[in-house]
Amino acid sequence: MRDVVLYMSMSLDGLVDSDREHPGMAIPEDGELKRWKLDRISTAGAHLMGRTTYLQMASAWPQSDDPYAAPMNDIPKIVFSTTLPDAEASWPTTRVARGDLASEIAAIKAEPGPDVIAWGGARFAGSMAAADLIDEYRLLIQPLVLGRGLALFDQLPASRHVTLVEARPFPNGVVLHTYRPRRG
Numbered sequence: 001m002r003d004v005v006l007y008m009s010m011s012l013d014g015l016v017d018s019d020r021e022h023p024g025m026a027i028p029e030d031g032e033l034k035r036w037k038l039d040r041i042s043t044a045g046a047h048l049m050g051r052t053t054y055l056q057m058a059s060a061w062p063q064s065d066d067p068y069a070a071p072m073n074d075i076p077k078i079v080f081s082t083t084l085p086d087a088e089a090s091w092p093t094t095r096v097a098r099g100d101l102a103s104e105i106a107a108i109k110a111e112p113g114p115d116v117i118a119w120g121g122a123r124f125a126g127s128m129a130a131a132d133l134i135d136e137y138r139l140l141i142q143p144l145v146l147g148r149g150l151a152l153f154d155q156l157p158a159s160r161h162v163t164l165v166e167a168r169p170f171p172n173g174v175v176l177h178t179y180r181p182r183r184g
Contacts, residue, residue, distance in 0.1 A: 002045055003115040003135035004105060006125055007037075009174075010139055011146040017122045018149025023142045030172040033140075034067070040138075042071040045113035048105075050124030051081035057119070058091035078108065078116075080124060105133045122150035130155040136180050137162065143173035 009024030010016045016023060029037075041047075049057065054077070061072040077094040079087050080101065087094035097104040105128070108116060115135075118128060128134050129152065139152075153160075162179035169175045 001109055002111070002113060004048065004109060004118055004128070004133060005115050005136045005138060006118045006120070006128065006134045007041075007138050008120045008125055008140070008152055009142055010152060011142055011144045011149070013145050013147065014151050014153070015146045015149035016120055016125070016152045018146040020146050020149065021144065023144060023146070024140070026144045027142050027172055027174060029174075030170055033170040033172060033174055036168075036170070036176075038067055038071070041068070041075075041117060043114055044071070044075050044117040045111075046076045046078055046108065046116040047072065048078050048080070048108070048116055048118040050121045051079060051084050053119050053121045053124065054079040054081070054084070054087065054091075054094075058087070058094070062091055078104075080104065101127060102131050102133060105131075120152070122152065123155075125152055126150075126155040129153055129160075130157060132160075132181065134181065136165070136178065139177045139179070141175045141177055 008016055011023045061069050077091060078097050079094060080097045082098055084096055087096050118125065161182045163182055165180055166178040167175065
């Protein structure tokens with residue numbers, strides 16, 4: 001059974017989206033962080049995302065020559081949407097998951113292959129967190145305070161306990177926090 005690993009950039013005050021700045025784009029990425037991310041995303045079994053994130057990525061990666069483009073383009077993508085008509089035409093190796101989020105994730109986890117990466121949008125990632133569908137959180141805490149915006153965990157029905165697996169600073173001030181939910 002494969003795991004669902006969420007990659008999310010967030011501000012120091014826990015926000016993943018804001019009208020002020022986007023936490024993932026606010027701090028220039030250094031070479032060490034980029035290598036760390038490339039090493040991990042290149043081995044993913046699939047990329048999971050909501051419709052909004054899919055539309056943003058599908059408009060950028062197919063034409064990009066950035067080192068991230070190859071793993072983003074070559075690895076299968078699964079976009080969760082009830083309104084998106086087709087995805088394969090605009091970004092090859094993409095399929096649309098239209099069913100219940102928990103059922104779709106359970107089916108994906110049961111497929112053979114390496115772990116899958118979930119990419120946020122705040123609503124999609126928050127829905128997955130609220131439904132306990134994430135096996136590992138890789139949170140890239142940016143040296144940035146936004147003051148207002150959308151939080152990753154604002155949809156939780158109750159508090160959750162997690163176990164710290166790794167904390168790693170990068171030269172640009174970003175700190176990776178990796179957590180696994182405590183189950184049972």
